[in-house]
Amino acid sequence: MQEDRLALAERTRDLAERQDLEVSCAVLAERARIAREIHDNVGHLLTRSVLQMEALAVTHEDDPALAKELAAVGATLHEALGTVRASVHDLHDEAFDPQTTLAELIGEFPGIAGTLAFEAESLPRPVALAVVAIVREALANARTHGRATSVAVSLLEFPGFYQLAIEDNGRAANLVGEGGLGLASMEERATALGGTFSFEPLPPxxxxxxxFATFPKTQEVRP
Known part of the structure; x- marks a missing residue:
């Protein structure tokens, strides 16, 4: 009975942690969407207005009073454009750093000694979100079901794709063929970006x- 209660508490904790990650990922994705819309829509309109105002100022150079007023409006538009650009930049800055996030994530699992090899110069936001979610799920499986004590996470960038590998020393037989352990969720995250996913025991x-998951660069969603 005590073991059942402990197992239930652990599953509840894992679910809560997973939900927290999902919320964080959703917030980051929404920030990226807002930043993109501001840049593409408002930023474009302001840029066009600035150009139109500068053209008007040139055509009315012979009217000093009007030229002065147009210059003032132009200065306001330039200021507004700068503010928009700064806001977009701030929204992007609030996004997490994938390497730091992965390192912190590995440290959140007591009893598992983890290492991280991160060799990716630029990781698009959708790929970064998928990688973090997959690593989170894989670590939870390794601890809860595989009883692993060590794990090695690597994310490598190649000319045409990104490669994620997570190896642990747990009991893989506890996971192979079992349902409801998040394997389907991990696979969906990879394939949703045009990638591949596999899970298997290590060879004797x-x-x-x-x-193991890959994410082709040709299938990237714009961050």
Missing amino acids: PRTGSRV
Whole structure:
């Protein structure tokens, strides 16, 4: 009975942590969408207005009073454009750094000694969100079901794709063929971006399991 209660508490904690991550990912994605819309719509309109105002100022150079008023309006438009650009920049700055987030995520699992190899110069936001979610799910599985004590996470960038690999020393047999352990969710995150996903035991004599996912650059969603 005590073991059942502990297992239920652990599953509840995992669910809460997973929900927190989902909320964070959704917030970041929404910030990216807002920033993109401001840049593409409001920013474009202000830029066009600035150009139109500058053209009017040139055509009315012979009217000093009007030229002065047009210059004042132009200065206001320039200020507004600068404010919009700064707001877009701030929205992007609030987004997480994937490498730091992954390192912190690995440290959130007590009892698992984790390493991170991160070799990606630029990771688009949709790929970064998918990677963090997959690593989070894989670590939860490794701890809860595989009873792993060590895990190695690597994210590598190649000319045409990004490669994510997560290896642990747990009991892979506890996961293979089992449902409801988040494997389908991880696969969906990879394939939604045109990528691939696999989960399998490590080849003998090694023990443990390996999560492997790829994300092609040609299928990237604009961050």
